Amino acid sequence: MSDTTSAAYGDLLDRVGRLSNVSHASELLSWDQQVMMPDEGTPARSRQLSALSAVRHDLLTDDELGRLLDDLEAAGLDDERRAVVREVRREQERAVRVPTALVERISAASSEALTAWREAKAEDDFGTFAPHLSELLDLKRRYAEHVDPDRDPYEVLFEEYEPCLPLDHAEDVLTSLREAVVPLVEDIRAADADLATDTFTGTFAADRQDGLMRDTLDALGYPWERGRLDVAPHPFSTGTTYDARITTRYDEDDPIGALLSTVHEFGHATYTLGLPDDAYGTPLGEARDLSIHESQSRLWENHVGRSRAFWERFLPRVVEAFPGVGDPSVREAYEAVNAVDPSNLVRVEADELTYHLHIVLRFEIERDLLRGDLDVAEVPAVWNDKMESYLGVRPETDAEGCLQDIHWSHGSFGYFPTYSLGSVIAAQLFDAAAADLEGLDDLIRAGEFDPLHDWLTDRIHRHGKRFETNELVRRTTGEDVSADAFVDYATAKYGELYGLQG
Template structure:
């Protein structure tokens, strides 16, 4: 029965928020446990941590599927609510509807499998031993298939899992976008490889100690405006950023032969941090205080990594910091640094170390493999060969090992199958956001040159962060930019930028 009057509806709505806040607290506790496992926990701590995270997952599932929550949602179904209250009810109801279809035992099984598989993946990656990880991946894939069948037995399993991370963009929309990127970018990549220009020639040769890179990252974060009172920076095997408006645990990683990668990784994770901390403080514990979706989150990380961190103005700005930490770069021009930071690699095996162009072929590869895995069209044992086949097809290279091939990403060991395409969604939307920002604030290179990072923060917060989950993804894109989701800006920017760098 719906709430019958305004006061009754208000009381019911408050009860809903109180209930949901406990769910958010449990999720945040699990995030801290995960951070600790990746950064601080002793190597042999997994058995206890697996049980701890499984218990948290079980408690969260119980709260999210409780009769009490279902009753509150039913009472509010036809109640007179504000637009923001309706959005809160919509988002909680969406989670409730999905979660109630999945038995708690299956959720606990997935949580246990994730905790167990992560250290196995780490060891397998170090030892180039896919066979040791394969049973873990098979188990996770089977659980995800069971979840999909419970939620919607009539839909393609991958479509169901996809909607967990991006509920308001269709698989068809994203697949079409990925194919558009392939069709437009592969010829550009080929032209670059045929070019005689080598923008990275000798620029970053040498060794760049990790501790110096870490210190550089800290200073760059100071420059772009990180809030250290709410942020902690560490290193991990695979960079990530978890947390909330008040407490973000951010990690990065460094390669002593390639200093660009550590810096862009740090900026990428800063983008996630900036989004999280831009969510309204007073909405913590509600959907209005949570990010819209994985794809929108990635738009913020890719914005700071690429729209800011790969511009010529940015490299000119940080040149003194680079020379401070790496004196051998004295005399290297900002233009040389910028061009080298945007080099398109002939042999580009690692997604998180790839350039803006080849990156999206890595994403398309993972999208096709994950879709086929979840839909039962690809066996886990065949993943390495299919991976190498697609790498050859899309990028013309074959990984020399599974360590730099199908074992490179942590996502599968975390059960996060069906997420990779959102990195491309994020990149495309970041370019669309840049166009909208420039129409109001002016050229982004000039903003960076003038160190107007507070203005950039404020614009992004106004356009994206402040809304939390008030809007669906397609609605938010239009609210932020004034037009529907489009790859036009991204493709145009890439052609202009790389034609300039490579004299095409």
């Protein structure tokens, strides 16, 4: 590397470091807003966040950054440095291409849409939300056009959340999921099996749930010297490799909800914690976008937290924390945490299997809306038709139908698919881990999580954004991103649970 190139690369890292640190500062402000901030703090916090966002935009659109990227792209860097330049360029390009005024309009329109959505949901009146949804679709179409006028706008928007997996690849995965899950759910419904869904009923005090969560996180190996657990209305995880925080929520009727949600967020946190300290502030120290992030949370939630082996280990702890549940068997616990309920209309409460159909439905609707193949006014009917077709159940209200999620009121079109992508990647990774780590089930049963944790850090976490999504999965599993592993896993698991024909 020439001295000039080396100096340019150093300058790039300085600028990227500042950008990254400003982003992490914003994330901390958001964490505080959701976890600590007093009720009336919002006006100041909103302005602080918007100032940091403006600072970020100015740093990204600085002409000198563009020149550095031009020079470095032409300089013949090694693979690792080229990956850094690629990742910075992707962000810089969007920031430069989309006018600030449009970003601000979208932000203002989302604010208004959010208020309208809350009202519409509370009053079950889609008409209140519809004009805001139309406006946001229009603005986001224009946003996509600025980024690239020659491409499908939905494809462009999808890349906000999953920039490194082509949309047609993602769409193949979602189609495979639909084609496999719809008949599997039909078989389950037809089986009319009687699973032990009432294993954990009663009232479960929040402070005892909190103790159980801390014990569970201890047992999973969560490093408290680099994290914390707090309560938030919508659980999330955030932070850096030095400080990766988890939030959860306690429902006094349902300790298992909090437990699996905490294990899910633990999965996100392990990814953040597994990023290399010495690449902090560069793309090599940052997580590979939403699908891979979600693969880590789903792997821990579903493949660990919903496994029989996990319940052999953890059921005694749950019983100790809540003696009122009596003396359930591991089988009863396993059934309770895995029962499939197609009649559940609400995505965030859906089981591991039907969840995908909720996602496929949203994906198809938002894609068609963006492409102009569907009118906003038709959304409620199409939503309900698809619910009936995929899940055999029809919402009676839009509040429990197309108004249930906050995402569209944020203008987030293209986000939903990353949930299912994460889940199928989780299945692929878990299979690969099971092939590499002898007796993975026994390890889980013995409460020995380090080998799995280390394997994931070695294969996924430590690379940061070094590889693009499919390459990362292929390097680790030998396969492209695909629904196959999930479908095999689900077919076997639910076949056994529901006594289906193999």
